[in-house]
Amino acid sequence: MGETVERVTLLKQQEQVWLDTHRLAVLYLQLGESSAEDVVCRALEELATRLSHAERFYREGQIPEMRKCTRSLIAIADQIGMQHLARVAGEVTGCIDAGDANALAATFARLMRIGERSLCEIWDVQDPPLSTP
Template sequence: MQEVVTLAPREGARLDADRLDSLYSQLGPRGAENVVCRAMEELAYRLGHIDRLYCQADLAEMRRNTRALMAIADQIGMTGLTHVAKHVITCIDDTDETALAATLARLARYGERSLTAIWELQDLSI
C-alpha cells in the first residue's frame, strides 16, 4: 500500500520595497496610499475577472486582463505576482490547457497572498 501525500503549496509573496519607497517619495504618503489602495482594488477585481474569463474560455480577453494585472502589480512592487502572471500568459500562448489550469490556481493563491502582504507592509486603512 502506498502513502498518499497531500500537497499544500505555500510560497511567500515577493514585494519590491524599493518600488514602494520610490512611490512614497514621488507622491508623498497620501498620494502613494491612494495609488496603492486603488491598485489593490483593481488587482482584486482583475484576479476574479481573469478566473471568470477562464470559465468562459475567453482566452484572448483573459490574456489581455492578465497583462493589465501585470502592469498594475509591477507599479506597486508586486514582483512575484508579475512573475506568476507571465507564466499564465505563456500557458495561454502555448495553448497548454493543463498547465494553464494549474498556473491560474497559482495566480489566485499568489494574488491573495500578495494583496495581504502589501496591506500588512504598508499598514493601509481605507
C-alpha cells in the first residue's frame, strides 16, 4: 500500500506599514518636543488598548462594541501619522456595516497585523522628527 504524505503550508503574512513622518514633524513643531512626545505616547497607549479591546469584542461576537472601538482608532492613528492603520480601521468598519462576516474576518486580521507593526515602527523612529515640513 502507498504511503500518504500530507504537506501543510503555512503562509506568513507580513504587512508593510509606513508612518507619515511629515505629520509627526508638524505635531512636534506645533506642540514642542515634550508636549508632542506626551501626545504620541498617550496615542500609542490608546491604540494598543483599543486594538486589544476590539480583538476581545470580535472573539466574543460583540460586533457593535467592536465597531465603536475600531472606529475610534481612525482619528487616533491619523493624529500621529498612522494613515495606513486608520485606513484599514475604516475598512473594518465598512465590513461590519455591510454585514460581510468573511470580509470582516480577513480585514480584521489585517488590522491586527498592521496595528502591531505600526506600534513597533513608531518606536523605531529614533529622534523626534523636527525637520521643517
